Amino acid sequence: MTAQAHDFATIDLNELRSAIGRPDAVTDTAEAIAEHSHDWWPMNATWRHQGKAPYRPDAVVFARTAEEIAATLKWAGEAGIPVTAWGLASSVVGGPLATRGGIILDTTGMDRVLEIDTDNMHVTVEAGVNGGTLEDQLSELDLTLNHSPQSLYRSTVGGWLATRATGQFSSRYGGIEDLCVGFKAVLADGTKVEIGGAPRMAVGPDLRHVLIGSEGCLGVITEVTLRLFPLAEVRELRTVAFPDVASGVAAMRDIMLSGLRPFLLRFYDLAEARHAMKDSAFGSPVMFIGAEGSADMAACEIAELLKVCTRNGGEDIGLAGAEGWMGRRFDFSTIENVLNSHGGVAETIEVANTWSGISGTYNALTEAMKPFADEVLGHFSHAYSNGVSLYVILLGKADDPAGAEARMKQIWEVANRAALDSGAVLSHHHGTGLARNDHVREALGSSWDLYSRLKEAMDPSGILNPGKLGS
Ligand SMILES: Cc1cc2nc3c(=O)[nH]c(=O)nc-3n(C[C@H](O)[C@H](O)[C@H](O)COP(=O)(O)OP(=O)(O)OC[C@H]3O[C@@H](n4cnc5c(N)ncnc54)[C@H](O)[C@@H]3O)c2cc1C
Numbered sequence: 001m002t003a004q005a006h007d008f009a010t011i012d013l014n015e016l017r018s019a020i021g022r023p024d025a026v027t028d029t030a031e032a033i034a035e036h037s038h039d040w041w042p043m044n045a046t047w048r049h050q051g052k053a054p055y056r057p058d059a060v061v062f063a064r065t066a067e068e069i070a071a072t073l074k075w076a077g078e079a080g081i082p083v084t085a086w087g088l089a090s091s092v093v094g095g096p097l098a099t100r101g102g103i104i105l106d107t108t109g110m111d112r113v114l115e116i117d118t119d120n121m122h123v124t125v126e127a128g129v130n131g132g133t134l135e136d137q138l139s140e141l142d143l144t145l146n147h148s149p150q151s152l153y154r155s156t157v158g159g160w161l162a163t164r165a166t167g168q169f170s171s172r173y174g175g176i177e178d179l180c181v182g183f184k185a186v187l188a189d190g191t192k193v194e195i196g197g198a199p200r201m202a203v204g205p206d207l208r209h210v211l212i213g214s215e216g217c218l219g220v221i222t223e224v225t226l227r228l229f230p231l232a233e234v235r236e237l238r239t240v241a242f243p244d245v246a247s248g249v250a251a252m253r254d255i256m257l258s259g260l261r262p263f264l265l266r267f268y269d270l271a272e273a274r275h276a277m278k279d280s281a282f283g284s285p286v287m288f289i290g291a292e293g294s295a296d297m298a299a300c301e302i303a304e305l306l307k308v309c310t311r312n313g314g315e316d317i318g319l320a321g322a323e324g325w326m327g328r329r330f331d332f333s334t335i336e337n338v339l340n341s342h343g344g345v346a347e348t349i350e351v352a353n354t355w356s357g358i359s360g361t362y363n364a365l366t367e368a369m370k371p372f373a374d375e376v377l378g379h380f381s382h383a384y385s386n387g388v389s390l391y392v393i394l395l396g397k398a399d400d401p402a403g404a405e406a407r408m409k410q411i412w413e414v415a416n417r418a419a420l421d422s423g424a425v426l427s428h429h430h431g432t433g434l435a436r437n438d439h440v441r442e443a444l445g446s447s448w449d450l451y452s453r454l455k456e457a458m459d460p461s462g463i464l465n466p467g468k469l470g471s
Contacts, residue, residue: 008080008102011058016103019075020068025061032060036104039089039096040154041435042346043408045339049401055097057084057104063128064109066186066222073220074190076103077461084465085216087128087159090151092348093433095163095215099467105220107158113137114223121228122181127158127221132330142231146173146263150330158221163431164213168329171256171383172263172292173229175429177212184223185211188459197225210454215431216465218458232292236302237264239277239321240287240314245269246359248285249380249388251312253355255289256383260304264290264322265383269366272377272393275334277321287314288322338395345373345396345404349415351424354387361422365392368418372396372411382428389428412436432469440470 017023037053038044047053063069076083082102089096098104107128115124116138123145125134131145132153138144148167149155155165161183166175173179182196196208211219242248248267255265266288268276273286287309291301306316338344349369353361362378369376373396382389394411398404416439419426426436426443441448448470455462455471462471 008082011079011081011103013059015079016059016061016072016075020061020071022064022068025063025068026059027062028059033057036060036086036089036098036106039091039094040151041092041094041097041433042335042339042348043094043405043435045344045346046401046405046408049342050405055094055099056101057098058101060086060104060106062106062109066184066192069105069107069186069220069222070190070192072103072105073186073188073463076463077189080461080463082463082466083220085158085162085220087156087162088130088154090155090159091163091431091433093427093430093435095431095433095468096465097434099434102463107156107220107222110158110222116141116143116228118143118228122225123228124223124225125157126223127161127183128156131155131157131160138228139231143228144231145179145226146229147176147179147226148329150332152330157224157226161212161221161224162214162216164429166382166429168266168381169263171265172261175382177209179227180208180212181225181227182208183211183221183225185219185221187219188461188464192222193219210458213431215433215468217455217469217471218464220464232263232298234295234298235263235290235292236298237288237290237319237322237326238302238306239317239319240289240306240309241284241317242267242287242309242312242314243284245285245362245378247313248287249355249358251287251309251314252380252383252388254308254312255305256385258304258308260291260301260308262289262301262305263292264288264326266325266379266381269362269378271375272379275377276325276379278324286317286321288325290322290326334395335393338397341397343398343400343404345394345398345407345411347373347394347408347411347415348391348430349394349411349419350389350391350428350430351419351426352382352387352389352428353422353424357423358388358390361419361424362390364418364422365390365415365424368414369394369411372407372414390424391428434467437468437470444470 110126373394
């Protein structure tokens with residue numbers, strides 16, 4: 001996690017401009033460099049408070065087409081200059097920070113919606129489109145992506161694929177890997193590829209997965225086709241109180257094995273329930289459940305979901321908690337307010353484990369984090385037939401921003417260790433970025449060799465987002 005020296009000479013901006021063929025695509029103004037030196041990793045807040053920017057690029061390319069991206073990569077490959085793709089920088093792990101300087105490739109100028117195909121229920125967009133803008137446009141047509149990360153309005157579709165993102169309705173609709181039909185990308189040497197597009201295909205390995213989750217280290221995604229869904233006719237919501245964490249987790253497991261398909265399934269431990277319910281005196285862990293579809297289907301499904309909860313000790317406490325959360329589901333202000341304060345310490349750490357391992361991970365991670373924060377909150381929000389994610393939030397205060405920076409470094413070292421030692425995956429959906437880079441090789445185990453061969457073959461000069469995914 002330390003700043004690395006540049007290992008190339010200066011960038012000849014005029015050469016780069018003529019390679020791209022549009023002079024105003026390239027800039028090195030102080031303003032553009034500053035804007036592309038920080039992402040949403042909370043560590044950046046401590047740097048900003050100290051006037052630090054340890055990962056500054058040397059130039060920014062504002063790409064408008066796949067051809068401009070291809071020209072940039074070809075030129076940079078020949079000159080040995082690092083290139084890091086940039087969406088809306090909502091990464092909370094330092095993903096788009098230019099660890100070795102070089103070029104930031106800003107994709108947000110590629111924001112056109114290219115086709116809405118209501119026969120096949122696909123939408124094709126340029127990779128830099130803002131997810132929230134797209135979703136708003138679709139909802140005017142009574143359509144939805146059913147991909148709803150908390151960062152919907154502050155992230156790009158290309159960024160979703162690159163980080164293997166997942167959304168708040170994933171227990172029914174899956175993560176971005178399930179919602180992505182296909183995409184176009186540019187490889188490190190400037191070659192353009194198009195992958196996928198069919199409902200399913202058995203022609204060799206599924207090559208979409210080479211780039212989904214590759215964090216800008218294997219190619220740059222330029223165009224994406226996602227599934228579309230009609231907006232649900234009706235949504236039924238309920239709030240269920242549970243006596244303890246174990247009973248709520250058991251209910252989630254039973255729900256995922258019951259054949260029910262809740263679009264909303266989130267369970268908060270006592271500490272986070274008080275935040276989720278906006279009631280500092282709230283007295284138990286709490287679950288928000290939701291069913292959607294036709295009125296009859298949603299009514300039937302919510303009744304069945306409540307039966308499973310009741311069998312596991314849950315008590316239906318009405319609509320308000322879940323409804324309130326739905327209205328605030330993009331709100332990040334609790335964490336933002338802490339980070340904006342002098343010496344504020346806040347972090348979000350998401351992992352996943354099997355049903356038999358998740359309690360051990362919950363206990364290990366929340367205990368390991370207690371020395372570093374005033375509040376350690378936990379919730380389980382993405383469930384599968386075989387396990388569930390765990391999201392831990394830390395809120396605290398150090399004496400000053402330098403103290404906060406040191407504390408947050410410790411948090412990641414201890415959290416990564418605790419997660420791996422408890423048998424959890426290193427990241428469930430934020431990706432690895434800088435926060436987890438030192439643990440990627442260990443997390444991939446024997447498959448690290450396969451990934452490093454792919455990296456060597458696809459990016460032999462190592463120009464794509466160096467310092468990430470174990471490099
Ligand atoms: C408030 C908040 C809430 C969040 N909630 C969620 C959530 O619910 N679910 C979730 O999954 N994540 C969440 N995140 C994390 C973040 O929003 C996601 O990781 C998101 O997918 C990043 O998209 P971006 O466009 O901002 O990408 P960036 O942050 O700009 O980049 C992320 C990584 O992707 C690479 N990249 C970006 N664009 C491309 C491209 N076109 N081609 C190749 N590589 C590219 C970058 O190099 C970098 O490594 C949240 C973040 C915040 C700040």
